[in-house]
Amino acid sequence: MSHFGKIAGFTRDDKGGVAIIMGLAVIPLVLASGLAADYAIVQAAKSRLDASADAAALAAIKTAQTTIAELSATNPNPRPQAIAAAMSQAEKSFYAQAGKRAADLLGKPAIDVQIKGQEVTANVAYNAAMPSNFGRIAGVKLMNYNGGAGAQLTMAKFLDFYLLLDVSGSMGLPSTPAGEAALAAKNPDDLAQYPTGCRFACHFAGSQGYNVSRANNIQLRIDAVGAAVAQLMEKAKDTATLTKQYRVGVYPFVTHANAFVDLTDNLRGDQYSVESAINYDPATRTTDFGRLLDAGKDWVFARDLNPNYKANPNIPADVTPMGAGGSHIHNIFQDINVKIPSVGDGSGASRPQPFVFFVSDGMQNSQSFVSATGTWPGVTPYPTPPGQTVSIRAMDPTLCNVLKARGITVSVLEIPYPTFTNPKPFAAAQEFKANDAVPNLSGAMRACASPNFYFMADTPEGIADAMKKMFEQAVQSARLTQ
CATH class of the missing domain: 1.20.1330 (f41 fragment of flagellin, N-terminal domain)
Structure with missing residues (x-):
């Protein structure tokens, strides 16, 4: 090719x-x-x-x-x-x-x-x-x-909790029906009036119910509240995300509110902590806080029953003893109001947001006991004459307004007052007066509370759970009100 x-x-x-x-x-x-x-x-x-x-x-x-x-x-x-x-x-x-x-x-x-x-x-x-x-x-x-x-x-807020706790005689009721039965079976108090046994652990001189309850490890309502406070300290400590984020003060009342533990960030730990002052014993389910149950000693300050009491210099000191003989709810909101120096927004440690936890049955008892004379001023007859205010009645919820008007949240835990099935004329017919007041208690306690801050419980477990819910509600409320 x-x-x-x-x-x-x-x-x-x-x-x-x-x-x-x-x-x-x-x-x-x-x-x-x-x-x-x-x-x-x-x-x-x-x-x-x-x-x-x-x-x-x-x-x-x-x-x-x-x-x-x-x-x-x-x-x-x-x-x-x-x-x-x-x-x-x-x-x-x-x-x-x-x-x-x-x-x-x-x-x-x-x-x-x-x-x-x-x-x-x-x-x-x-x-x-x-x-x-x-x-x-x-x-x-x-x-x-x-x-x-x-x-x-x-950001988390700095919150102050003022625990306003009823320690009047009604808190000497055992915390469970079984406890009531156990105390009634052994309580020698007022057998003439209560031949089947008195259900209340009376703490006055001459009464034996309180000592019987202690000797038999019978938990009283006051102890159930104390135990709930001790458990709350653990929750608050574990929940805090900031140093010294929460402060707590314990203010029991009879005729006046006193500081048992003044406002402190020491929730649990050393001898000066809130938990230590309560001193809950899980074996007996009793507390040192239970010693505050009205003992008929009108000269006693609550701080005298806390051997490790430390005063908070920023909180006014008590000048009036806790008193004896009644539940003078008409005094206590003014008492606690004085102890809250300012109302902050919680944005810093110097501007804490205050909450008052009011724990009571809501029964206003205007009578009192004078230790020096053994007299009971303020007692009214039954039926009470027209124009005279009965000495035992449901609290006036408007008393709480002194706090709410300042922007202080009032969280209420009602521990229901028991109805007497066979009321006796004992002690100026106080049981009849109490029964008349019972239907009005829940409404008064609910009206005292800030919106969404009313709780009710009548068992040890329920009281502890309610106290935790009160705390959780306070923390949640603080987050929402920016």
Whole structure:
């Protein structure tokens, strides 16, 4: 074959054309693969810096909260310092998380921290770029990327709890029906009136019911309340997210409210704590708090029954003893009102938000006992003459308004007063008076409470559960009222 024939044959060979086309097609395929590899590298870098931004935003809100908690006790406006500390910590966190990818940044990350009320928000944004490996072929020298993250936190509030607890004679009823039966079977008090045995552990001089209850490990209602307070201290301690976030004071009352434990952040731990003062014994289900049951000693201050009492210098000291012989609810809200020096919004340790936990059966008993003379002023006959207020009646719920008017939340736990099935004329017909008042107690207690802060319980377990719910409701309410 001639040379011309070979050339003509070559031009008719399809295989040569395919080779040329395939050769030209490889170039964009290689370029596309390279760009895909560049894109994957950029996405990995972006993921790293996105994670850095997220960590920085979280660091910012946590630092802001911690700084406010630390400074609020002495600084009336710690927010500027908290914002500065938050931004500084956010930047440190960002670079620490970014590692070698920090070299991609086109300037520092933009960090914004805002504190409005109890809400802390932080936003972190960045711009970055990295050299392109294969993109240079197409004229793309740098591949830009950006991102950011945000975080929000509702700061916990500083809350003060003033426990206004009834320790009058009605709290000497055993906490369970079985306890009532056990006490009645052994109680020698007033057998002429109660031949089947008195159900109340009377604590007055000459009465033996209280000592019988202690000798037989019979838990009284006052002990059930004390045990609930002790359990509440554990919950409050475990729930707190800030140092000294919660303070508690225990204020029992008969004719006046007194400080048994003055307002303190020492909830449990050493001998001066609230839990230690209550001193609940799970083996006997009794408490040292139970010793406060009205003993007919009108000169006694509640603090005298707490050997480790420590006065809070910011709370006015008691100048009137706890009293004896009645439940003078008409006094106690004024008494506790004086002990609450200010009403804060809870945003700092120097501005705590106050709650009063009122635990009682709601029975107002205007009679009292004078130890020096053994007399009972304030007792009214039965039936009570027209125009005269009966000495034993349901409390007046408007008495609670002195607290609510100041913005103090009143949380109420009603422990129902028992109805006497066979009332006796004993002690100026007090059982008849009490039975007349019982139907009005729940309405009065409910009206005393702030909205959604009324509870009722009449068993040891129920009382403990109710106290925890009162606390949870207070904490939840504080979060919602920003």
